[in-house]
Amino acid sequence: MARKASKVTIYDIASAAGVSRGTVSRAFNGNTDINSETRQRIFDTAKRLHYVPNMNARGLAKGTTECIGVIMPDVLNPYISELVGVIEKSARAVGFSTHIALTHNDAELQQKLLLRMASGQVDGIIITPCESDESVRQINMINAKIPIVSLKFREKLECDTVMGADSDGIRMIMEHLHSAGAKKVAFLTISGQDWTHLERHEAYLSTAKKLGLDYTKTESIDYSEGWEEMEKDVIRIVASLFKRKDNAPDAILAYDDILALVVINALRHSGIKVPDDVLVAGFDNIRLASVANMTLTSASVESSDIARFAIDILTQRLNSSSSSKVRHVRISPRLYVRDSTSRETLKGKGK
Amino acid sequence: MARKASKVTIYDIASAAGVSRGTVSRAFNGNTDINSETRQRIFDTAKRLHYVPNMNARGLAKGTTECIGVIMPDVLNPYISELVGVIEKSARAVGFSTHIALTHNDAELQQKLLLRMASGQVDGIIITPCESDESVRQINMINAKIPIVSLKFREKLECDTVMGADSDGIRMIMEHLHSAGAKKVAFLTISGQDWTHLERHEAYLSTAKKLGLDYTKTESIDYSEGWEEMEKDVIRIVASLFKRKDNAPDAILAYDDILALVVINALRHSGIKVPDDVLVAGFDNIRLASVANMTLTSASVESSDIARFAIDILTQRLNSSSSSKVRHVRISPRLYVRDSTSRETLKGKGK
DNA sequence: GCATCTCGTCCGCTCGGGTTC
DNA sequence: GGAACCCGAGCGGACGAGATG
Known part of the structure; x- marks a missing residue:
């Protein structure tokens, strides 16, 4: 020793x-x-x-590291976990090793990580940024030093971005819910996730309108106090949603799959049956969605697509000094229909 | 740009x-x-x-980085995800930033990561190692340069280790199943995960014996071909397990929660009801286990405990040049009883 | 004598011009 | 005239002895 x-x-x-x-x-x-x-x-x-x-010495002398940084809010959400995994593989496939770091949605921490990485630790960065103006500024600044690919889009962002067309996904789910007979779809979301929330929420509202659904209702769940509190919050909200039978939703669209699972649990807790009494759909198609009895209707963009694009762009930036125009890729999501919205049969459709 | x-x-x-x-x-x-x-x-x-x-220059000149490396097989398993998250937080709390890397259970890749990290990238390493002799050798070698804490134990390993007492956990679950009326408990496991499998399997066998359960049956699921194939494999195995009614198990103990969820799904697929026809229990108590209707009976060690110990030991090593004796921490797991093994009520117990 | 600051070296490695056979 | 190899100069910062007021 x-x-x-x-x-x-x-x-x-x-x-x-x-x-x-x-x-x-x-x-x-x-x-x-x-x-x-x-x-x-x-x-x-x-x-x-x-x-x-010694990598430090090598990096110092050479000025390059053959390594890309991956900055994520956390890795608890299975969607992000999968993403990180495929990004790592894709990067390795093109000769880059990967340096993963977590922000826990803390913009200050994100700042530190960006600085640290940009100071000779990595050649480029793939980031799922914190959702704040401060965050945008940070990224723009670092992007002037080394190439950054953001997995979220925002107007003022000056770096490349790769992300799914969430609004399409929401639309697809809404249409599905509608054709499954839903007349009153409520939207449950996570407060604080502004950018993503906004896009999904807008899509929810506009699609509801387009489908002629008068009833719209948005409820925000507070996730700042941790998982336990969040679960309680969901139970509370579900209870209030179904207090008056005549005005209760017949379908719930959740911000993401995790929340959807929590919602289903809360519904069961209140004696409300899925999908008999109410349909539930999530978003992201996490792998567990297909096994977590009740299986979950969902939509998502293939994380491998995201990873591939992100890596492609990054390597292009690294290989060519030409400062070509910024790219913004949008990848269409896919809808996965499963038990949580299937009344006619319990055999899972979709995958 | x-x-x-x-x-x-x-x-x-x-x-x-x-x-x-x-x-x-x-x-x-x-x-x-x-x-x-x-x-x-x-x-x-x-x-x-x-x-x-410039971090490289600083590291070169100072010979220290205030950064610890975290090497994990992947981050898909929620148990590991949670672990990574808490390790990161714990490390940050004591002034260390974290450098996460994934091996995908590839010993060669692990080797590269270890070398790279040990060459001035980080001051110490926390690793969930690949389960092979080769892996042990690698770790021992690197451990001679910078301190390593392994989250799996193995005789020949010469570094500190921190891990849960899996055998106790299995025993607790077995006893619970037994007291819930199970007479024939089958063990479904993942092939390839040798070390962990061995410990859990041994505990399964010895506890069955101690409880006077004659029936024991172990089935290995192949996970090398990916998730899809694994699911099919589980369905196949479940079908064969229940082919002869008189010799079918009345409880299934799965290697971990993910597998348990897949098993429950496979059972439903075969028209077998949980927990009416068969009890199912997992291991690790992943967060989703408590919401993924059917909620899942499980056991696990608090990942925060693991993280805390790991960080503690690592910082001690880093702070004292005294090469004190190697430590092997074993943390007792906790049992979580939920619907998948509760016949009398559907209100989830435990959390 | 003391707080504050400067300078020369070195950390371990890469790189390119120069050398050797 | 190559192929194979050597050497000196940094890369950006840390550190300690010495300088300055």
Whole structure:
């Protein structure tokens, strides 16, 4: 356990192998200007001496890291988890390692992470930003130094963005609910998630209007106090929604799948049956949605698509010094119809 | 969008502020030997010039990073997601930033990540290691350079470890199932997860024996082909388990909650009712277990406990050069009884 | 003598011009 | 005239001894 500071440097292995440090360096990097025998000898002694090239030094000298930063609010939401996983794989596929960091939706922390990463830690950044003006400013500033791809869009944002067309997804779900017989769809959302909320909410309202649904009702759930409180909040809201039978919704559209699951639970708690008494739909199509009896109707953009685009754009930026125009990709989501909105059968449709 | 390589260095801000680079350095680090006016002036010009200290250079010169590495197989499993989140928070609470990386259970990749991190990227590492002998060797080697805390235990592992007493958890669940009337408990597990599987499986067998349950049956699910195939595999196995009514289990203990949810789904698919026909229990108590109708009986160690211990140990290692003895912490899990094993009532007990 | 600041070095590695056979 | 290799100069900052008032 004696923690040897074992500073085995390029010097050590150079002298041990009887060459200069430059040669050792070349052995580990380019394939040029080096005899394969020498290279092998260097590798051998390197292994023998447990040599590990120092990334800091390399990064300092080279000015590049072959590494991209991934900044996410958290990783609790399965949707983000999946996203992070595929981003990592995609990045690795193109020779980049990945440096993941979490903001917990704290703009100050996000600031620190951006600065830290932009200061030689990574070559580019993929971020799901905090939703505040402050956040936009931060990103714009850092984007002037290294390329950033944001997974949320905002007018004033000056970096590339990649995201799903949430409004289409909401529209699809609303239409589905409508064709399933729903006349009164309520929208349950999370307070604080302004940008995303706004888009989804607007889509909810406009689609309701387009479908001739007079009833609209939006309820915000407070998630700032943690999961427990949030669950209680949902129960409270559900209870109030169904207090007057004649004015109760016959369908609930939740901000995302997690919330939808919580809502279903709250409904059961109140003795309201899904989908018999009320239809419930979520958004994001998290993997568990298909197994978490009751399976959940949902919509989402393939996270692999998001990841692919994000990586593509980032690598393009990194490879070409040409400061081409900013790109904003919108990917169409897909609708997944499952038990929570299927009255006729209990065999899950969709996947 | 013109990506200014904007190399604003300590030199620039030094000359702009009319001081030497050493002073600038001190302004950003120690509070010693510097006039508060000067410091303020330095901060101001630093901000004006968008100066960001280069982490690579700092790390190189200082030999320390105030950053810990977190290496996980992936982040899809909610249990791990939660863990990562709390580890990050705990680390931040003690002044460390966090560098998260994913192995996807690939020992080779793990090797690269370990090397990279150990080469000046981080001061210490918390890892949920791949389960192979190769992995053990890697960790031991790196542990000689910087402290590692493993979240899985293995005899030959020479680093600190922190983990839950899985066997106790399994025992608790088994006893619960037994007292709920189960006589024939089957164990469904994931193939490939050797270490963890072995411990849980052994506990399953020994507890069954202790409880006088003659029937034992272990089925391995193949998860190497991805989620879809895994689901099919579970359906197939469930079908075969219940082919002969007289020899079918009356309870299923799943390797973890995710698998349990999949199993419940498969059971429903086969027309078998939970908990009426068969009890189902998982392990890990993922948050969704409490809302994913049917709610799930489960057991787990608080991930915050794990995180706290891991961080504690790591910081101790980092703060004291004394190479004290290796520690192996075992934290008792807690049992969560919910609907999937409650016949008498549908009101969820436990949380 | 003391608070404040400067300067030279080094951290470990990359890079490109120069050298050797 | 190459192929193979050496060397010196940084990359951006930290640090400690010495300078300045």
